[in-house]
Amino acid sequence: METLLALTIGALTGAAIYLMLAGNLMRFIFGLVLISNAANLTIFAAGRLTEGAPPLIAEGADTLTGTAANALPQALVLTAIVIGFGLFAFAIVLVFRAWTTLGTLEPDEMRLAEPPEARP
Amino acid sequence: MSWLLSLPIAIPFATAVLAFLLRDRSAGRWVSVGGSALLLLAAALLMRATLAEGVIAGQMGGWPAPFGITLVADLLSAVMVLITAIIALAVAVYALADIDARMEHLGYHALFNVLIAGVTGAFLTGDLFNLYVWFEVMLIASFGLLVLGGRPEQIDGGVKYVALNLVSTILFLTGIGLLYGMTGTLNMADLAQAVDGTDQGLLTVVAMLFMIAFGVKAALFPLFFWLPAAYHTPAFSVSAVFAGLLTKVGVYALIRMFTLVFDHDTGFTHQILLWVAGLTMVTGVLGAAAQSDMRKILSFHIVSQIGYMILGLALLTPLALVGAVFYLVHHIVVKANLFLIAGAAQRLTGSTELSRIGGLYKSAPLLAVLFLIPAFSLAGFPPLSGFWAKFLLVKAALEAEGWVIAGVALAVGLLTIYSMTKIWAAAFWAPHPDGIAPRLSLIAPRERAALLAPVAGLAAVTIVIGLAPEPFVAFAEAAAAQILDPSAYVTAVLGDPK
Numbered sequence: 001m002e003t004l005l006a007l008t009i010g011a012l013t014g015a016a017i018y019l020m021l022a023g024n025l026m027r028f029i030f031g032l033v034l035i036s037n038a039a040n041l042t043i044f045a046a047g048r049l050t051e052g053a054p055p056l057i058a059e060g061a062d063t064l065t066g067t068a069a070n071a072l073p074q075a076l077v078l079t080a081i082v083i084g085f086g087l088f089a090f091a092i093v094l095v096f097r098a099w100t101t102l103g104t105l106e107p108d109e110m111r112l113a114e115p116p117e118a119r120p
Numbered sequence: 121m122s123w124l125l126s127l128p129i130a131i132p133f134a135t136a137v138l139a140f141l142l143r144d145r146s147a148g149r150w151v152s153v154g155g156s157a158l159l160l161l162a163a164a165l166l167m168r169a170t171l172a173e174g175v176i177a178g179q180m181g182g183w184p185a186p187f188g189i190t191l192v193a194d195l196l197s198a199v200m201v202l203i204t205a206i207i208a209l210a211v212a213v214y215a216l217a218d219i220d221a222r223m224e225h226l227g228y229h230a231l232f233n234v235l236i237a238g239v240t241g242a243f244l245t246g247d248l249f250n251l252y253v254w255f256e257v258m259l260i261a262s263f264g265l266l267v268l269g270g271r272p273e274q275i276d277g278g279v280k281y282v283a284l285n286l287v288s289t290i291l292f293l294t295g296i297g298l299l300y301g302m303t304g305t306l307n308m309a310d311l312a313q314a315v316d317g318t319d320q321g322l323l324t325v326v327a328m329l330f331m332i333a334f335g336v337k338a339a340l341f342p343l344f345f346w347l348p349a350a351y352h353t354p355a356f357s358v359s360a361v362f363a364g365l366l367t368k369v370g371v372y373a374l375i376r377m378f379t380l381v382f383d384h385d386t387g388f389t390h391q392i393l394l395w396v397a398g399l400t401m402v403t404g405v406l407g408a409a410a411q412s413d414m415r416k417i418l419s420f421h422i423v424s425q426i427g428y429m430i431l432g433l434a435l436l437t438p439l440a441l442v443g444a445v446f447y448l449v450h451h452i453v454v455k456a457n458l459f460l461i462a463g464a465a466q467r468l469t470g471s472t473e474l475s476r477i478g479g480l481y482k483s484a485p486l487l488a489v490l491f492l493i494p495a496f497s498l499a500g501f502p503p504l505s506g507f508w509a510k511f512l513l514v515k516a517a518l519e520a521e522g523w524v525i526a527g528v529a530l531a532v533g534l535l536t537i538y539s540m541t542k543i544w545a546a547a548f549w550a551p552h553p554d555g556i557a558p559r560l561s562l563i564a565p566r567e568r569a570a571l572l573a574p575v576a577g578l579a580a581v582t583i584v585i586g587l588a589p590e591p592f593v594a595f596a597e598a599a600a601a602q603i604l605d606p607s608a609y610v611t612a613v614l615g616d617p618k
Binding site for chain 1: 267282286348349
């Protein structure tokens with residue numbers, strides 16, 4: 001299971017970096033979504049993987065017995081997904097706005113804030 | 121005591137809600153000012169309590185550490201919260217004149233207060249994942265503030281700011297995940313003990329992830345390019361609060377993590393920090409020398425000044441950390457003030473582009489004096505606050521036998537004077553190219569007071585720190601001692617280990 005997750009994380013990160021370096025804002029956003037999912041999977045995998053072991057305390061007992069799924073990484077991933085959703089929603093709207101006001105999606109052509117030096 | 125810890129976070133949030141509801145009335149802006157004043161009071165109380173009782177910790181929701189979320193204030197956290205409150209109040213007053221009704225309708229005051237809540241939350245939290253959440257609160261509010269108004273330059277700067285900060289966030293998250301996998305805890309005090317038994321090589325890898333993530337936030341070389349691309353585009357109030365506080369949260373996080381948790385292999389990690397500090401100082405100051413717009417020059421100077429603080433962390437001697445803490449406090453006040461002054465200069469002369477402005481010394485001598493104080497302090501002139509900050513750091517570098525880095529720090533100080541004189545000569549001394557005399561009396565009296573009162577207040581803070589540095593240095597020494605020996609911090613959070 002760990003191996004499968006590790007390979008998935010690797011593939012997601014690789015694809016994400018390729019997209020993010022492509023020099024186009026829309027691709028950058030897609031890359032960002034992929035790499036954030038890779039980060040979420042990393043948290044998930046780092047917090048001990050179990051199969052079919054819900055963390056339920058048996059009736060009459062006070063504590064968990066034996067191995068059980070770790071609920072904390074799942075809570076962390078959930079939080080990260082929610083926060084990520086908000087950030088990506090903003091980023092996509094910003095990219096759309098950049099396209100309508102600046103007329104381009106290539107960051108290299110966005111030089112309004114930092115105009116290139118006028119050649120003498 | 122936990123109410124003292126949660127107040128500096130709760131007050132700005134409550135203010136934000138109120139200010140949003142009242143955003144179309146003039147009461148909205150006064151809510152923002154009042155909220156900031158309350159925050160200052162709460163921060164002062166917190167500071168008094170930390171001075172009297174040492175490190176204060178509170179467990180949210182009654183869950184004992186390390187299971188619940190801990191809020192904790194040592195001297196460093198307390199002073200950062202206090203200085204945040206001072207800047208918040210100054211900028212809230214300044215915004216009375218700087219922010220127009222349209223920006224207010226779009227929710228400027230609400231976003232501003234959410235930003236402040238994020239900053240104080242990041243300073244007070246004792247939980248790593250909670251720190252991530254506060255970073256996000258701060259980030260999303262700063263995104264909103266940066267593009268508020270929607271001028272094309274803002275969108276352009278915003279794209280670069282958002283993109284690089286999101287990447288840093290994801291690295292931070294990955295680092296948290298890996299660190300949790302290695303230690304099974306996210307409480308920073310607990311982490312400080314738990315990392316001892318782990319694979320030290322892997323720990324260094326995780327430390328580097330954190331260094332890069334916080335390095336982007338703190339605008340370290342070579343990760344600072346989002347800063348000069350964005351900071352000169354938004355409203356002056358916004359760029360002042362960004363310049364004062366945002367990068368410093370990154371510096372604070374670096375200081376916290378690289379003294380509390382990642383102090384296992386300082387020969388490697390702090391050596392890298394030392395190189396980064398030197399390069400940050402040099403590239404920042406050279407970048408500034410090449411600019412001709414007031415706000416762009418000041419933006420690059422943020423980068424170069426961050427290098428000094430990281431130098432203090434990298435040397436990791438008691439004196440160096442004293443210097444770093446002193447520098448943080450001094451720099452936040454001075455830098456925010458310079459951006460506020462740039463705003464007043466733009467209001468008077470119509471631009472911040474140095475070739476298009478001038479004549480301020482003759483027609484607005486008060487503003488000229490107010491500019492000289494933070495500008496000379498930034499460059500490190502005695503007896504202003506910047507002199508003591510640089511003096512402590514250079515002395516620490518010499519004591520640690522870092523001759524080269526001490527030389528670099530001094531040379532960068534000289535080049536800072538060059539940039540400040542450039543602004544002085546063009547904006548203040550030279551006559552205005554259009555021949556107008558930009559008098560302060562051209563601004564309506566109430567607006568003039570709102571613009572100049574915060575500037576004068578922050579300049580007074582700079583002078584007080586400069587003329588009577590001893591209590592501040594003594595305070596920085598106590599703060600640095602707590603940072604270097606985290607046992608008090610750990611005990612306050614986890615209880616007495618018996």
